[in-house]
Amino acid sequence: MNVPEKIRNHGLLGSIRLMWQSLFYAQYLAFKWRRAPLYVNPTQAELDEIEKGLFSLGTSTNPITMPPGELQRFQKTFRFPRNYYNGTGGKVRDEKILEHFIAYKLAGLEAFSHDDIYIDIAGGASPWANLLRENGYKAYSVDLQIKPEHKGLPYYLEEDAKATSFQDTSIRACSLQCAYEMFVGEDDVLFLQETQRVLKPGGVAIISPLYLHTHHCGYSSLEYYRKGYADLGAKEYICKKYWGIPFSRKYSPELLKKRILNRIEEHGMKYTLFKLMNKSELGDNIYCHFILRIEQN
Numbered sequence: 001m002n003v004p005e006k007i008r009n010h011g012l013l014g015s016i017r018l019m020w021q022s023l024f025y026a027q028y029l030a031f032k033w034r035r036a037p038l039y040v041n042p043t044q045a046e047l048d049e050i051e052k053g054l055f056s057l058g059t060s061t062n063p064i065t066m067p068p069g070e071l072q073r074f075q076k077t078f079r080f081p082r083n084y085y086n087g088t089g090g091k092v093r094d095e096k097i098l099e100h101f102i103a104y105k106l107a108g109l110e111a112f113s114h115d116d117i118y119i120d121i122a123g124g125a126s127p128w129a130n131l132l133r134e135n136g137y138k139a140y141s142v143d144l145q146i147k148p149e150h151k152g153l154p155y156y157l158e159e160d161a162k163a164t165s166f167q168d169t170s171i172r173a174c175s176l177q178c179a180y181e182m183f184v185g186e187d188d189v190l191f192l193q194e195t196q197r198v199l200k201p202g203g204v205a206i207i208s209p210l211y212l213h214t215h216h217c218g219y220s221s222l223e224y225y226r227k228g229y230a231d232l233g234a235k236e237y238i239c240k241k242y243w244g245i246p247f248s249r250k251y252s253p254e255l256l257k258k259r260i261l262n263r264i265e266e267h268g269m270k271y272t273l274f275k276l277m278n279k280s281e282l283g284d285n286i287y288c289h290f291i292l293r294i295e296q297n
Helices: 003-032 044-056 068-077 084-089 093-106 128-134 187-198 253-266
Strands: 062-064 117-121 138-143 156-158 171-177 199-208 217-221 235-239 248-250 269-276 290-296
Touching (some): 068 093, 093 171, 093 199, 093 290, 171 187, 187 199, 187 290
Parallel strands (some): 062 269, 117 138, 217 235
Antiparallel strands (some): 199 290, 217 248
């Protein structure tokens, strides 16, 4: 909730009190968990180790490059707001736009007809569905919570992504941008079941990035750390940069194979696991490495 929303909902004095309490609470938690292990993204050497682990399990990664010129044209067609992720100076703006470009390319949106349906999963705060609509696509966004600026739009739906209102075999494509890792508990597995239900034959789901690590782990933000949201058996780290994250899962090669890839095949679907090869050509601070494409048979 931003400052204007707080003031509308709680009044000026109430908002000041809540912000002060939040600041005090955050400082208290930071002190309480000062010795908790901090999450660190895998290094290049660890990414190579993950690849070797996948290969030993019979899963290969497919090198892929994203054309910088096409990415530039994409940004001219789909004009993300100036303030999107803090504007041109934002540290992750390039990454976030790239994730949507990856979805656009790997889901084959260029070849969509006017009747084909696309869903942005966990996109309640994103302008992506709106930008697609402006360009003639039959796009929807599904999330547990929709931001106020999108609530009046009938194609932003407050629904559970693992149990949507879409009809069987009605969706040509869906994608998750920096979202699948937040599906706590069994939700990541149940989403695969829902994907199998709603996708048309030949329909696809794109997950970018697919977050992996050398071991089964994840992080929680300060207020959720050690509150029981981490997977059983996972190494739970803490992340002090963010707020509001119960658990952000990072699959080990073994867990990905057993929990996700095998289940995709059990549901009668197939998958391709990509690794992005030309990150340095695609913008500043690009961290997307692994991408998962799921296809309905």
